[in-house]
Amino acid sequence: MRLVVGELPDFAHLPELPARGPGADMLGRSAALLVDVFVDLTPAGWRLVPRPGRDLQRAHEFLERDLDALHDVAGDWTGPFKVQATGPWTLAAGLERSRGDRAVVDAGARRDLAQSLAEGLRAHADAVAARLPGADVVVQLDEPSLPAVLMGGLPTASGFGKLAAVEEQVVQEELTAFLATLGRRTVVHCCAPRVPLGLLRAAGADAVSFDHGLVQDLDAVGTAVDAGTHLLLGVVPGTDQQLRAPKATATRLRAWWNELGFPAETLHAAVTLTPSCGLAGASPAYARAALAHVREAAKYLLPD
Numbered sequence: 001m002r003l004v005v006g007e008l009p010d011f012a013h014l015p016e017l018p019a020r021g022p023g024a025d026m027l028g029r030s031a032a033l034l035v036d037v038f039v040d041l042t043p044a045g046w047r048l049v050p051r052p053g054r055d056l057q058r059a060h061e062f063l064e065r066d067l068d069a070l071h072d073v074a075g076d077w078t079g080p081f082k083v084q085a086t087g088p089w090t091l092a093a094g095l096e097r098s099r100g101d102r103a104v105v106d107a108g109a110r111r112d113l114a115q116s117l118a119e120g121l122r123a124h125a126d127a128v129a130a131r132l133p134g135a136d137v138v139v140q141l142d143e144p145s146l147p148a149v150l151m152g153g154l155p156t157a158s159g160f161g162k163l164a165a166v167e168e169q170v171v172q173e174e175l176t177a178f179l180a181t182l183g184r185r186t187v188v189h190c191c192a193p194r195v196p197l198g199l200l201r202a203a204g205a206d207a208v209s210f211d212h213g214l215v216q217d218l219d220a221v222g223t224a225v226d227a228g229t230h231l232l233l234g235v236v237p238g239t240d241q242q243l244r245a246p247k248a249t250a251t252r253l254r255a256w257w258n259e260l261g262f263p264a265e266t267l268h269a270a271v272t273l274t275p276s277c278g279l280a281g282a283s284p285a286y287a288r289a290a291l292a293h294v295r296e297a298a299k300y301l302l303p304d
Contacts, residue, residue, distance in 0.1 A: 001014075001015065001066075001070060002073050004291070005073055005077070007288060007291035007295060009295075010079060010080075011079070013081065013082035013084065013140075014067075014083050014084075014128065016029060016084070016278075016280070017280070018280050019280065023058035023060075024059070026142065028055070028059045029062065029063065029085070030085045031046060031056065031095070032056065032060050032062070032063050033117060033120035033121055033123075034116045034117055034120050035116045035119045037112065037113065038050065038051055040052075040055050041055040045096060047095065048095055048098060048103065049098070067128070070128065071131040071132075074131075075131060075132065077135050078135065080135070080185075081128070081138065082138045082139075083124060083125055083137060083140070084139070084140035084141070084187075084189070085117070085124070085140075085142070086141070086142050087146070087175075087178075087188065088141075088175070088178050089146050089149050089175065090143045090144055090145040091103075091113060091117060092110045096157070100157045101157050102163065104166070105163055105164075118178055118181045122181070122183060125139055136185070137184055138184065138186070138187060139184050139187070140189055140209065141178075141189065142189050143189065144277075146190055147190065147192045147195065147196065149165070149171065150168055150196060171199065176204050179204045180204060185207075186206050186207070187205065187207040187232060188203070188205040188208055189209035189232070190208075190209070191214070191276060191277035191278075195208075195210045195214070197210070197215070197221060197223075198220050201227055206229070208230075209232035209233075211276040211277060212233040212253075213234075213276070218259065222262075225260070225262060225270055230270065230271070230272065231270060232272045233271050233272070234275060234277060235252075235274070235275075235276070236249070236293050236294060237275070237276055238275050238278050238279050238281060238282060238290075239281045239282050240282055240283050246293050246296035246299075246300065247300050249293070249297040250297045250300030253267065253271070254267065254301070265303040268301040268302050273294040273301075274294055
């Protein structure tokens, strides 16, 4: 927490540390936010169950411990502050029902999960806001499985087949309803190939977050920018690698912005620079360097 607040003094976040074990991972941590819906860990992954068990208790303990650390380190924070959770589609794609199939195949299960997650996520954001009275809490939804949901790329329980694709209109409608219930500024993050930028924009996300190197559809990016959607661009690797100079990163982004056809002086207000797809696989030293890099590169985007 000290590292994140120290390196990102203008827009920090509550970090997730999945290497702590089950319950700190993306699905388990978000399952801890669910209201009146319970999960347990099986050899095949997280599964919906009738009553809470030890695995869910561990996830709750991780979350409470992190909120305590947040208050201790950043209690006087002012400005935007981000919290994140697994989005409703990726959560439904990752959780199994008791019969062994993914919750995403059942419209009723998806609806129940989405309503439970929205209620829990609102409460989580409120808990963060109570610990940081000066913060403007922004909610990010992580949706790495969304392209696979849309394209029918999710494997069946047996692993020998693929689940049917979900219609884009259905995905958009359910995501629109979910975002509308949160009551805060929202970011939808997807670092998988084929990010559905148009769908995320149409669903009402205030910002979209993606790996800058994976998105080739400049028309979709330009349409999002024209619509006022903020871009959170992953511009440095999420695992230990040699980093270029921050100025070189900024120069590359300026050239990309020019290719999109937007005035150079609008770039700094339209984008926020981030690591690509988080830093869960990075060493602490590299994580510090990556956060410092995006902060320094952003300075070169300011108008002369």
